[in-house]
Amino acid sequence: MKKIYIAVVLLSGLLACKKEDVKVYHGGDRVQFARQNAALPYVGSQDFSFAAKGSPESATIAFPVDITGRVASFDRDIRVEIIASETTAAKGVDFDFGKSVVKAGESKGTIELLLKKTSALDKEVKTVTFRIVSSEHFAPGIEKQLKRKVSFFNFMVKPSTWDTRMRTYFGEYSEMKHKFILYHLGIPEINITPSGSSVQDPEKYVYNVTSFIQFQNKLRSLLNDLNSKAITPDPADPFTYPLVYDEDGDDVDDPIAVTFP
Structure with a gap:
């Protein structure tokens, strides 16, 4: 177990x-x-x-x-x-x-x-x-x-600010990308501070723009390395690389690559 x-x-x-x-x-x-x-x-x-x-x-x-x-x-x-x-x-x-x-x-x-x-x-x-x-x-x-x-x-909930603000740093939403972000950042959820505010609240998993830029760079680099097999996934890593998803869900009948801006 x-x-x-x-x-x-x-x-x-x-x-x-x-x-x-x-x-x-x-x-x-x-x-x-x-x-x-x-x-x-x-x-x-x-x-x-x-x-x-x-x-x-x-x-x-x-x-x-x-x-x-x-x-x-x-x-x-x-x-x-x-x-x-x-x-x-x-x-x-x-x-x-x-x-x-x-x-x-x-x-x-x-x-x-x-x-x-x-x-x-x-x-x-x-x-x-x-x-x-x-x-x-x-x-x-x-x-x-x-x-x-x-x-x-045991399901994913799209953050309410994804399309308005988080998309700038993480790109188009998919459940697969959302899972990848949370797993590799080691947090149960993520959201962004209101426009004009820089005060983070980690207890609510709310992070400012500076943190989002750091997350974006880290996740983009990590995903590129995993997809290209430059690094080996951890044995506990639940994903299959290259990381893809399907528009109708997480199946890969019509795969779309997960990417970060």
Whole structure:
């Protein structure tokens, strides 16, 4: 059974203080989901598509958490509960929880969500929503950062900004190209910032023009090398090269080459 593991990357800042003015926290130990970018609001929802991941049977998403309080000399478990009214997926069938822990000596930890690919996901979006609750070691932290929602499926969804803005960097849309982009960038989805804005939001998989130019150059060069056999595909690479698609889907009865501008 193939598996993939996705780490949600946390961009953290350094906390500076004077040695002679160290404050001791007395409010008890609390935990909340971390923010990827301190300049942006916390985002508690995301989409995940198995369709861009090759052929894994499951995927693990690790959500970073921060604590307020002391650093302990032992591992501390974090407790979560499912919000049934906002969940359509079934625990044990469509998903499970993995390790939810802050390790000894650490002020950060992770909550793992294991998603399972079922045949229902070929046509249906499943959703799981959960929140951090009180446990033996932690009380809930910042109210706005206690909840996560994940919608997952096994098909491609064309980004709404592809024809208006993303096409400049990636060219004509096809599901095959979309899958190639996400697989080789290692992200579950991609979109572009609004016109005139350069503020990225990686937690929502929104990137600015500078990043798109970098993606374009990387993907074009990579595809050319793979098509020409200048490099050998990774054993886990799900694509066949030269990379082509059919106008009616991903079949190759009337193949069209996948290209980047």
